[in-house]
Amino acid sequence: MVSIRAGDKSAAVDLKSLWAYRELFYFLTWRDVKVRYKQTVLGVAWAVIQPLFTMITFSIFFGKLAGLPSDGIPYPLFVYAAVLPWTFFSNAVTSSGNSLVGSANLITKVYFPRMIIPAAAVAAGLIDLVIALGILIVMMIYYGAGMTWNLLMAPALIIITALLAVAAGMWTSALNVKYRDIRYALPFAIQLTMFATPIIYPVSIVPERWRWTLNLNPLTGIIEGYRAAFFGRPFDWDALAISAAITLALLVYAAYHFKLVERAFADIV
Amino acid sequence: MRPIIKVENLGKQYRIGARREPYSTLRESIVKTFRAPLARFRRNEDSGNTIWALKDLNFEVAPGEVVGVIGRNGAGKSTLLKILSRVTEPTAGHADIYGRVGSLLEVGTGFHPELSGRENIYLNGAILGMKRAEIDRKFNEIVAFAEIENFIDTPVKRYSSGMYMRLALSVAAHLETEILIVDEVLAVGDVGFQKKCMGKLEEVGSQGRTVLFVSHNVPMVMRLCSRAILLEKGELLEDGPSNYVTRRYLKSGTANPAERIWPDTQDAPGDSVARLRAVRALDEQGRLAHSIDIRKPVLLEIEYWNLQSEIRPTAVFHVLNEDGVRLFATNEFNNPVWRERPLKPGLVRARCRIPGNFLAEGLFTILAAVVSYNPDAVHFIESEAVSIQIVDHSDGDGVRGVYGGGSWPGLIRPMLEWEVDYGGRGTEKIGSAPRVYVSG
Numbered sequence: 001m002v003s004i005r006a007g008d009k010s011a012a013v014d015l016k017s018l019w020a021y022r023e024l025f026y027f028l029t030w031r032d033v034k035v036r037y038k039q040t041v042l043g044v045a046w047a048v049i050q051p052l053f054t055m056i057t058f059s060i061f062f063g064k065l066a067g068l069p070s071d072g073i074p075y076p077l078f079v080y081a082a083v084l085p086w087t088f089f090s091n092a093v094t095s096s097g098n099s100l101v102g103s104a105n106l107i108t109k110v111y112f113p114r115m116i117i118p119a120a121a122v123a124a125g126l127i128d129l130v131i132a133l134g135i136l137i138v139m140m141i142y143y144g145a146g147m148t149w150n151l152l153m154a155p156a157l158i159i160i161t162a163l164l165a166v167a168a169g170m171w172t173s174a175l176n177v178k179y180r181d182i183r184y185a186l187p188f189a190i191q192l193t194m195f196a197t198p199i200i201y202p203v204s205i206v207p208e209r210w211r212w213t214l215n216l217n218p219l220t221g222i223i224e225g226y227r228a229a230f231f232g233r234p235f236d237w238d239a240l241a242i243s244a245a246i247t248l249a250l251l252v253y254a255a256y257h258f259k260l261v262e263r264a265f266a267d268i269v
Numbered sequence: 270m271r272p273i274i275k276v277e278n279l280g281k282q283y284r285i286g287a288r289r290e291p292y293s294t295l296r297e298s299i300v301k302t303f304r305a306p307l308a309r310f311r312r313n314e315d316s317g318n319t320i321w322a323l324k325d326l327n328f329e330v331a332p333g334e335v336v337g338v339i340g341r342n343g344a345g346k347s348t349l350l351k352i353l354s355r356v357t358e359p360t361a362g363h364a365d366i367y368g369r370v371g372s373l374l375e376v377g378t379g380f381h382p383e384l385s386g387r388e389n390i391y392l393n394g395a396i397l398g399m400k401r402a403e404i405d406r407k408f409n410e411i412v413a414f415a416e417i418e419n420f421i422d423t424p425v426k427r428y429s430s431g432m433y434m435r436l437a438l439s440v441a442a443h444l445e446t447e448i449l450i451v452d453e454v455l456a457v458g459d460v461g462f463q464k465k466c467m468g469k470l471e472e473v474g475s476q477g478r479t480v481l482f483v484s485h486n487v488p489m490v491m492r493l494c495s496r497a498i499l500l501e502k503g504e505l506l507e508d509g510p511s512n513y514v515t516r517r518y519l520k521s522g523t524a525n526p527a528e529r530i531w532p533d534t535q536d537a538p539g540d541s542v543a544r545l546r547a548v549r550a551l552d553e554q555g556r557l558a559h560s561i562d563i564r565k566p567v568l569l570e571i572e573y574w575n576l577q578s579e580i581r582p583t584a585v586f587h588v589l590n591e592d593g594v595r596l597f598a599t600n601e602f603n604n605p606v607w608r609e610r611p612l613k614p615g616l617v618r619a620r621c622r623i624p625g626n627f628l629a630e631g632l633f634t635i636l637a638a639v640v641s642y643n644p645d646a647v648h649f650i651e652s653e654a655v656s657i658q659i660v661d662h663s664d665g666d667g668v669r670g671v672y673g674g675g676s677w678p679g680l681i682r683p684m685l686e687w688e689v690d691y692g693g694r695g696t697e698k699i700g701s702a703p704r705v706y707v708s709g
Contacts (some may be wrong), residue, residue, distance in 0.1 A: 002370065004355060005363040006280070027395040031381055031388075038383045109378045110396055111355035111370075263358040266351070267283070 013255050018113050025116045025123070032095075032124030047128035048135055051087045055080040062200045071202045073231055077143050080136060081230045082199040082223045085161050088129040089219070090190045092162070096121040096169025097186050100177050104269045114262050115255070118169040122162055129158065140230065148232035157225050164218055164247045171254040174261050177269050198223055215239050218246040271367070272329035273448060273479050274353070278362030279326040281348050281503075282319050322348040324503045326362070330481065332447075335474040337490035337511055338483045339518055340500035346483045349500070350374060350450050353481065368447030368479070371398060375452070377437030382426035386417055386436055389425055393440045407443045414465070415439035431646075435462055442469045449473060453484045467493070489652075491515055491593040516591055527557045527655055534574060538649035543582040543639040546572040546616065548654035550635065560658035563630060563682065564667050567623045567657055571637050578612045580641045582648060584619045587636035590629070596680060626668060626684035630661045630677070 037043045055076055062068045063075030070078035099121040100107065100114065107114065133154075140147065176182035197219040198206075206214055214220045221236065221243030228235045323345040330336055338346050351357045353364060354372035379396040380389050390411055394404040404411075412421055415435040417428075425433055451470070470493055474480050484490050490497055490511055497511035499518050507514045530547040531537035537544045551568040552558040561567050571584045584601040601607055601619045637654035640647050661682075665671045668682045 002355070002366040003363065004352060004359060004366070006359040006361045023401050024395045024398075027392050031384065031392055034388065035381060035383050105375075106379050106396065108351075108356060109374045110372065110398075112396070112398070266357040 013115075013259060014113065018115065021112050021116055024112055025120055028116060028120035029123040032121060033127050036124065044131065047131040051080065051083045051132050052135060054083050054087065058083065058200055068201050069205060071204060071227075071233075073145065073227075074143050077139055077145060077231075078202070078227070079200060080139060081227050082197075084129065084132050084136060085157070085223060085226050086194060086197070086199050086219075087132070088125050089161055089165050090194070091128070092122040092125040092165035093168045093172065093190060094186060095125065096165065097172035097176055097182060099169070100173040100265065101180075101183075101269065107269050108266045114265060115170060115258060118173040119166050122165045122169055125165075126158070126162060136230065145231055150229045150232050150235070153225065153229040153235065157222060157229060160225075160244055160247055161222055163251055164222070164243075167247065167250040167254040170258050171250075174254075174258045177265055178261070193217070193219070215242050216246075218243040218250070270331050273332040273334075273367050274330040274481070275365045276326055276328050276353075276362070277364070279323060279349075279352065279359050279364055280321060280361035281323040281345075281352060281357070282360040283322050285318055285320050321503050323352070323359075323500075326503075326505055328498060328505065328508055330479060332368075332479055333477045334496060335480040335482065335494045337494035337497040337515075338481060338500065339490055339497055339515065340506075343502075344500040345503040346500055347374070347452060348503075350452055350481070350483055354450055366448065369398070370448045370450060371444040371446035372450040373397070373441045373444070373452060374450075376434065376441055380425060380433070380437060383424055385424055386412075386415075386421045386428070389436065390440055393437065397441065397444055398446070399444065403445070411439045411443050414442065414469075431462075438462070438466055442466060446478075448479045448481070450481045451483065489593075512592075515593070527551075527559045527657065529651075529655055537574075538651055539573070539639070540648050542575070542577055542580050542641065542646070543648040544574045544576065545637070545639070545649055545651060546574055548572075548635065548637045548651065550655045550657040551620075558657065560660050563626065563628070563659050563661040565625045567625075567628070567659075569621045569623065569635055569637075569655075570618065571620075571639075571654075572616060572618045573639050574615070575612075575617050576614055578614055580646075581608075581612055582617075582639045582641050583607065584617070585636075585638045585640055586621055587638075588623070588628070589634045589636065590680060591631050591633075594680060596628075596633075627681060628659045629679060629682040630659050632656055632658050 037046060040046065042049065058079045059076045063070065063079065068075070096118040099117045103117050106117070172182050172186055176186075196214075196217055198214065203211060203214060203220065203224055221239035221241075224236055225240050225243070227233065326345075326349065338349060340346050348357070350372065351374065352359050353366065354370060354374060356372075356374070377393065379393055381392065384392065390408065391401070391404055395401070412418055415432075415438070417432050417436055420428065420432065425436070428436070467489070470480070470482070474493060480493075482490065482493055494511045496509065497507075497514035497518075498505060499507040499514050507517050528547065528549045531545055534544050534546075537546065539545055547570070549570040550558055550561075551570055552561055553566055553568070555568065558567070569586050571586070573582070573584065575582055585598060587598045588596045590596060599621055601621075604619075634656045635654050636650065636652050638647060638650040661667055661669055661677075663669050663671055668684050669677055
């Protein structure tokens with residue numbers, strides 16, 4: 001039975017109905033993947049070009065010219081390992097943040113758990129990440145670095161990254177429905193976040209007593225985690241645990257906020 | 270029997286601030302919070318610029334019932350459907366639904382132009398709530414129904430608008446939920462396909478599934494629904510057998526004026542070929558007429574914008590009686606000048622004269638449309654453009670003569686020629702029955 005009630009203020013996430021609509025999640029993801037590179041000449045190569053050229057640019061400017069340290073790992077490799085998850089994260093949050101507004105025609109015409117929309121936007125980006133990871137493997141073989149058991153942590157790291165992107169995407173997409181400022185604030189905020197995250201520099205260049213501030217950014221533990229996984233270095237489990245905890249907290253908050261404002265979407269989008 | 274849909278005190282309030290920006294900005298709401306920290310809590314009190322799109326609605330639907338929801342534009346029909354489809358939330362009251370709901374508020378929701386027909390069937394099906402296995406099973410049927418077998422792997426952006434519509438409707442038509450909520454989505458597409466869709470809807474109704482059908486097309490409601498609900502200004506005005514409710518709707522004066530004008534071309538029914546501007550029912554002198562003497566002619570007038578110079582649009586009127594029977598259709602091209610008329614963009618005004626002593630008494634609904642042929646296309650259909658009441662005063666020179674008694678039978682009431690021949694060369698002999706010859 002479906003009960004439609006005025007002023008239903010329950011903010012509980014209905015996992016059962018989310019599960020019931022899993023196929024729609026799959027189809028929306030599949031649509032985004034299919035459509036993304038339609039009518040482009042380079043097609044899926046874009047999944048690689050973006051992080052690859054970012055890596056080259058960073059290597060020239062930050063590695064060679066600025067001479068940033070890289071913990072003894074070749075700088076291109078060092079930066080690519082971080083640029084990969086970062087590219088995924090930033091693209092995922094951007095498209096997820098704009099996803100609800102972009103799906104206004106669905107929201108005003110059909111019912112389904114709205115969370116599927118920002119979540120599918122994130123999931124679609126995972127394909128690109130997996131393709132770009134292939135390049136990393138090639139580079140690792142070329143540099144003769146890091147084929148260790150640590151690699152087994154990579155899937156877990158990808159999952160945490162995706163969850164963090166879902167949390168950020170869900171929250172911003174819901175805000176975006178009401179406040180179109182988000183569309184302008186988002187790219188800008190993402191850019192700033194990149195510098196607050198150890199992507200072009202190692203955590204080790206930050207003085208010991210300020211490191212904890214870096215760890216408040218859940219991406220720090222995650223990005224360092226990728227490096228540990230790819231280069232066979234010891235994991236900083238404390239930092240990872242903090243990242244995972246913050247990610248989870250953000251996810252719960254974002255879902256709660258989303259549920260609260262969800263019911264008004266169709267009226268204001 | 271336990272109802273399958275139960276609606277209690279349902280209401281929906283919309284804020285209709287005059288010239289208010291539709292989207293608030295962060296700055297605006299921050300500033301507001303600082304200026305009036307309590308405004309947030311007082312908001313409900315200023316009811317000045319709100320409107321109840323739906324108010325105190327109560328009704329129940331039994332399983333297997335096919336219910337039509339009728340009412341003028343803005344009566345709250347769509348709002349009701351949106352609430353029952355869970356797209357939007359009510360402001361008051363509640364509705365309980367005991368079954369899976371499939372709602373078609375629009376055809377082709379979520380269609381992506383870059384994807385092929387095949388891909389869109391799966392995507393659209395999933396959006397409407399179909400399971401993948403269900404789509405797999407019905408796939409061939411959907412394709413066949415849409416008549417697009419040869420184009421199934423072509424991106425839908427290359428489809429003609431007719432093909433696109435057919436595919437979209439076909440997916441929707443194969444939705445198998447216990448409850449089906451249908452907005453007036455069938456008023457598009459070519460006439461042949463519309464018929465097919467109507468057939469499909471009838472089939473759905475006869476399968477014992479519950480259907481809620483919103484339309485302001487009275488004949489369609491009468492044909493499909495056993496029961497109808499009449500909404501006006503958000504309130505339930507009438508609920509009962511569809512014959513009765515539709516009649517009341519048509520008679521309630523407000524149902525159909527003698528004139529309707531669409532001053533804003535953008536909002537008017539139509540497409541890139543033609544857009545409706547006005548439809549009128551006039552008397553012989555060209556004055557607006559709500560009712561007309563049965564002996565006098567009725568002039569139907571349509572004004573539409575022809576927006577291009579490649580296709581020759583032509584206006585069509587259908588005349589329907591109170592029972593929704595389509596008495597006849599008439600077309601602008603019956604005028605021989607039509608074909609010679611220069612084909613250039615501009616306002617077209619066409620008038621059609623229905624002779625006096627032809628229509629029966631009663632309320633007639635006029636459907637107005639603009640179409641074109643070869644290739645056949647419907648540019649718009651306004652199914653209840655205007656209506657006209659025909660009255661018979663039984664003055665003696667009408668079909669009825671002075672007979673003022675009960676109803677006069679027949680769908681139309683033409684004044685026909687009678688030839689009467691009396692026996693006995695005009696002499697009236699007592700005792701010999703008169704012979705009567707009838708011709709005409």
